[in-house]
Amino acid sequence: MRPKRYTRHWTVFLLSLLACGLGAFALWQAAGGPAQPASGSAPAKEELAAQRSSLLDQAAALARGYYYQEAIDLLEQAGPGLQNEQTAQAAESYRQAQQDLVLYEGTVYHIFFHSLIVYPELAFDDTGHPAEGYNMWMTTVSEFQKMLPLLLEKGFVLYDITELVETAEDGTVTPKPIYLPPGKKPLVLSVDDVSYYDYMAPDGFASRMVINDQGDVVTEVQAPDGTVYQTYEGDVQPILDQFVKEHPEFSWRGAKGVLAPTGYQGAFGYRITDLELYTPEEGQQMLEAVKAISQRLRETGWQIGCHSYTHNGYWRGDITMEELESDLTRWKELIGTYTGQTNILITPFGAHYSPDDPRYQYMIDQGFTILCPVQANMSTTFTGQGMIQNRLNLDGYTMLKHPERVSQHFFDPQLVLDGARPPL
Ligand SMILES: [Zn+2]
Numbered sequence: 001m002r003p004k005r006y007t008r009h010w011t012v013f014l015l016s017l018l019a020c021g022l023g024a025f026a027l028w029q030a031a032g033g034p035a036q037p038a039s040g041s042a043p044a045k046e047e048l049a050a051q052r053s054s055l056l057d058q059a060a061a062l063a064r065g066y067y068y069q070e071a072i073d074l075l076e077q078a079g080p081g082l083q084n085e086q087t088a089q090a091a092e093s094y095r096q097a098q099q100d101l102v103l104y105e106g107t108v109y110h111i112f113f114h115s116l117i118v119y120p121e122l123a124f125d126d127t128g129h130p131a132e133g134y135n136m137w138m139t140t141v142s143e144f145q146k147m148l149p150l151l152l153e154k155g156f157v158l159y160d161i162t163e164l165v166e167t168a169e170d171g172t173v174t175p176k177p178i179y180l181p182p183g184k185k186p187l188v189l190s191v192d193d194v195s196y197y198d199y200m201a202p203d204g205f206a207s208r209m210v211i212n213d214q215g216d217v218v219t220e221v222q223a224p225d226g227t228v229y230q231t232y233e234g235d236v237q238p239i240l241d242q243f244v245k246e247h248p249e250f251s252w253r254g255a256k257g258v259l260a261p262t263g264y265q266g267a268f269g270y271r272i273t274d275l276e277l278y279t280p281e282e283g284q285q286m287l288e289a290v291k292a293i294s295q296r297l298r299e300t301g302w303q304i305g306c307h308s309y310t311h312n313g314y315w316r317g318d319i320t321m322e323e324l325e326s327d328l329t330r331w332k333e334l335i336g337t338y339t340g341q342t343n344i345l346i347t348p349f350g351a352h353y354s355p356d357d358p359r360y361q362y363m364i365d366q367g368f369t370i371l372c373p374v375q376a377n378m379s380t381t382f383t384g385q386g387m388i389q390n391r392l393n394l395d396g397y398t399m400l401k402h403p404e405r406v407s408q409h410f411f412d413p414q415l416v417l418d419g420a421r422p423p424l
Contacts, residue, residue, distance in 0.1 A: 071094045111378075111393075112190040136395065140420070148239075148243045158188075164389075173369050207220055219238055258303045270287075298340065306368070307346045350393075
């Protein structure tokens, strides 16, 4: 049995393909569909050949992103004038690729980041927030950009964390089989604290996400000279979106990663939990922005996870049931209402909760069937009620203090480390 999954990403993917090439409808029309004007003659041979070549390109792009069935359907549903030996051969090759997928039984790798440092000279100048904290727990834009081709080269493919679990009607959670081309390895990626906190603003980070003229979610960044501009290079999310656009084979059917904001300073740079500081109109605009950004993120392969409301130190282990309840309830009401609800909980400080801990049970009862703490082994366990997946931080701390944790699976940190980092 081969998986034949249709996810929402595919629609967006195809739509974007159609937008930049000839539409399937236009192809069908040109191939002699009934909308052809009665007086029109059959399209010239060269024109048909050009349309066929565009169709083949679209199918190839779909197949590169592992949308094999969609590529086959596109070719086989094209007008009869367009189908020929070449399109049949292409369809056959995608059918073969589909049959060649193998059940993956190894580690599901999970790496995570915080918001990227855009201007190291500001983050490491030791004014504002101490440079050491950034040096330990953050990654710079240039480091992240260097990691991506190395991960691609190693055979990693971004995988949607929600596609790792199967939930039965009685709530039992089991692993969902993963089928990949031979040699490929699933990689889950997450970004913690995607809130763009006030304290980071003067230290060379993006300040919020915005949707640009092209409908893409990008970042707004303030340059050292004070200029504010929009860029695709201000954080993990737009950088990864652009990379996958160029390298669809780095993403299994459009999957990107998990973005996990807290709540105490809103989400994605919008202070939606401090609305009393703004006019009602401003407040409404911020809520609408978070909704629109979240919707666009989900359409483009991102999941949104919960990283708690408070990120309070009690999450390190001594959180009481009352604190837990209040924290998660506030996130769901004040953030989840606008970002969309989620079954992914990324614990603050990477804290672990044992399946027999009543607090774990409470998380499950609240719908958080996917729990993501931190541990370098990146192990995944199924508790019956949910999945616990450990993550590795690809930041200064790991790359400088424990380079072997990175090199044994991914790449030599020396190849990516930013020269602007002070010694740790
Ligand atoms: Zn955090």
